[in-house]
Amino acid sequence: MAKITYREALNQAMCNEMERDDRVFLMGEEVAEYNGAYKVSQGMLDKFGPKRVIDTPITELGFAGLGVGAAMAGLRPIIEFMTWNFAILAADQIVNAAAKMKYMTAGQYNCPMVFRGAGGAAARVSSQHSQAFENWYANIPGLKVVMPSNPADAKGLLAASIRDNDTVIFIENEINYGDIAEVPEGEYIIPLGKAxxxxxxxxxxxxxxxxxxxxxxxxxxxxxxxxxxxxxxxxxxxxxxxxxxxxxxxxxxxxxxxxxxxxxxxxxxxxxxxxxxxxxxxxxxxxxxxxxxxxxxxxxxxxxxxxxxxxxxxxxxxxxxxxxxx
Amino acid sequence: MTGTKTQEQAVGLTQEGRFYSAERLHAMHGMMLYIRRFEEKAGQMYGLKKIGGFCHLCNGQEAVCVGMEEASEPTDYMMTSYRDHGHIIARGTNPTAVMAELLGRAGGVVGGKGGSMHMFDVEKNFAGGNGIVGEQVPIGLGFAFASQYRDDKRVSITIMGDGGVNQGAVYESFNMAALWKLPVVFVIENNQYAMGTSLSRASAETHLYKRGISFKVPGIQVDGMDVLEVERKMGEAIEHARSGQGPIIVEMMTYRYRGHSMSDPATYRTRDEVDEWRTGRDPIARLQKQMIEAGLATEAEFKQKDKDIKKEIVAVAKAAEAQPEPDLSVLWDDILTDEIPNAYPYPRQVG
Missing domain, CATH: 3.40.50.920 (Rossmann fold)
Known part of the structure; x- marks a missing residue:
């Protein structure tokens, strides 16, 4: 087993899933040419091209909703929020659209997608950039909420979240991105709902x-x-x-x-x-x-x-x- | 407009160079009239307290529903706000299922889970029925994104009202649609009032087709009370989007005869104003007049057709009402696709 960082583990999960399923794409602010605000998507633009790794304008509500529509139309979006603080702007699409779509349509449409990004307290960025929101989303039927604590879990849980057929709120930790530990190589899946x-x-x-x-x-x-x-x-x-x-x-x-x-x-x-x-x-x-x-x-x-x-x-x-x- | 009874291949009429066969005109007229009578029935059922909650009728706006449907392909995506009965019926969804949904019955389009505001039909590519003003606009963008991603040439017809157009999400969507040349037609049903607020009290720029200028999204204004103009202009807009030229805005000038919802007596409008639209510009009366002048139908035929449609609607309402309420067991259905049996909250149980 190789020792890699938490961010590299997330990157591996996304790359593996994108290689496996061409419906999966990554969209968000600075995910492509800048290689990710926290470098989680490093190299992915080169690997998959601009059709599947897409930089957006700073427009959280808009691209979250785009992801919902794309998921309803049969794609498997990974929507990155630079941090979960900014996802508040997109809360309508997460809570009122993605979480309820399957129920509200009696199963005609569903939203198999991952909203992911950094959550929790960062370092020295004050009140608007340091907060935990898992309890907000965990309150809502129709959502799954996943939070890895180490690199191996980051890889296994993100891969499982991308394969999951429901909307997954995947909250990473900004302070943990540089953590290094052993992570299984190749395909690695940790089932959701297992402590x-x-x-x-x-x-x-x-x-x-x-x-x-x-x-x-x-x-x-x-x-x-x-x-x-x-x-x-x-x-x-x-x-x-x-x-x-x-x-x-x-x-x-x-x-x-x-x-x-x-x-x-x-x-x-x-x-x-x-x-x-x-x-x-x-x-x-x-x-x-x-x-x-x-x-x-x-x-x-x-x-x-x-x-x-x-x-x-x-x-x-x-x-x-x-x-x-x- | 010219009557073209003498045209070789078929009987019909031509407007602005576009020919409509008598058969097609009868179908368009019939669908508008059907929606009108359906909405009247829904209003009546609401009055009898058989329909609950919010109920937004589209009387007066039928030409928009029907003209757009006529111009689009069945594979094109369509989504709108909560004023959705007319659109889903025009798309071809079974009206009994729509009425059953209004009545909260098991056979409703979404099994009684959504009601008036949340009509969906995946078979007809109709994606709601969205209750939060403007919410469907980025979602419509997502369908257009999927179309471009798969290169399957489907157009996303994303409908909003003159109220919805003031939501920020709309401009985020205009920008991304233009940036990536997504195949989407943004339709603004401008019925002049966002609930009780007139357009001029809510919009600095009241020519809503110009709202895309800063985003390089072209826009056109259409007489939404003329089903043939709606069909023609919408056809051009859809072709624009389908051919890879990116998004376009179509502002449909229309009017709702009823209040915003069933609980709105619409006292913010003068009687004269309502009458002007209702008697002067009614889309159904207008097409009838055109068809009679072109010798394609008679007054008596239209009267008979109206009687037949009213009868059909009575039967639809009866059939819907005869359906059972949803089984209590469906309360737990369709929350998740991949349920996790051994984790809390446990699927299908309390605590």
Whole structure:
């Protein structure tokens, strides 16, 4: 297995799928001649030509809608948003068109397509460019929401998302693009709706997705030094959620902390902790704790930004308290 | 306009150099009249509370529906806003299924999932029926993109109203369509009012066919109360798009006789204004007059035809009403294509 970056893994998934299926095309701002704002589509214009790798004007609503229409007409669009912050402009097409088209037409039309791009907090770009939106899309029937936390998952999940016959919201993490790890070569598919246990442990379950998975793994190392053996579960697909894997872990550890970068109120952690309460209440030895971003728009100053985001120390502290350790 | 009874090959009439056979004229007239009577019936059913929610009728705009359909190929794509009954009927969808949809019945075009605003028929290449003003415009662009991608020469007929044309998505679409020379005809049904707001109160440039100038999208204005002019000009516009010259805007000057929706008494318009359009420019009366003058039909024949159509519509409404409501089990149908059985929310169940 070769060691490649998260962005190269995404690139491989797109290239493989485009080689396999000529209905697949990539469209977005700066995806072609500039090779991608975050270089995810590096080299794809050369490989596939301007018919299938298409630069757009800065017109998110328009090209998102174009993707919806193209999908309804039988193509398999990958629509890249430079970041998910800009996708708010396109929310009508995602929420009112793509998500509902199959239902509203009683199955006559569907939208097999991927909306993808960078999400979560970036570094030092203030409030409009640093936010988590997975809970917005995860609330909507008709959408699937996928968030890889490492390069191998990025490749396998994106390939599966492109092959999926529904609309997939694929949220990458800007900070993770340069992460390097081993990634299987050639065709590699990770089924949607399957969580992954990133670290086996017996004392407490840490549920974390996207960039927070790395934080949870780092926290687990700290916790090990205190004699707490943490299990880290990465849902990978946010909607629909593989809660069985989470519940099985909690049944073993009897304690859980749910971690997310986004805001606390009505966040992903609220849903996951509610499910643990509904279905795993008897397994719990302590209330489920949540570690989230603070309930503020993201500030610019380095110290304020740092303070607004969840930290490894926050996770360690929440786990320690949940385990009732001094 | 000249009567051409004497023309060798067929009986019909010629307008602006274009010949229409008597058979075709009768078909166009019949479809306009059918839509008119269908909408009247829908209005009546709404009054009886048999149709719920929003219901937008197109009485007065029939020439636009029928002329466009006459000019297009069945393989061309068409999509519009929520004022969609006339368009889908003109496309050839079974009217009983349209009425059943209005009534929320199992045999509705979308099985009772959409209602008045969401009529779709994939077999007829009719992609809605879209409820958010202007939403269908980028979607129409996507169909045109697919046509160019596959090089199958299909044209996307993307319809909006004089209200929809003020949405930003429309200009994003004009720009991309022109940039990439996509085969799309942007049709603006200018019925003069966006809900209760007259064109001049909402648009700085009221000549809507000029709205593409900054994007190098040519535009033409058409008398949308003249079905033959609609057919002729729309044919030219479709040919423009099909031949690879890119998008074109067609502004159809028309008028809706009824309010914006069933709950709108339309008090923002004067009686004189409505009468001027209704009695002076009515598209059905106009074609009837042309056909009578050309000796292709008589007043009595039209009266009989109207009676027959009204009877047909009564039968359609009856058949639609006799259908059962959708089975409760379909509540869970058609949300996802690839359901994931072991992940939450679990398919087909609560919690």
């Amino acid at each position: 992954d246990i990133k670290r086996v442990g017996k004392d407490i379950t840490l549920v974390a997705h996207s960039r927070m998975t790395g934080y949870a793994l780092a926290a687990a190392e700290e916790l090990a030094k205190m004699g707490i053996d943490a299990e880290v579960v990465d849902p990978r697909t946010i909607r629909p959620l593989d809660e069985a894997t989470i519940l099985a872990s909690v049944a073993k550890t009897n304690r859980a902390v749910v971690i997310e970068e986004g805001w606390r109120f009505a966040g992903i952690g609220a849903e996951i902790s509610a499910r643990i309460m509904e279905k795993g209440f008897d397994d719990l030895d302590a209330p489920v704790a949540r570690v989230t971003g603070k309930d503020v728009p993201m500030p610019y100053a380095a110290n304020l930004e740092n303070h607004a985001l969840p930290s490894v120390a926050d996770i360690v502290e929440a786990a320690r308290v949940t385990c009732n350790r001094a």
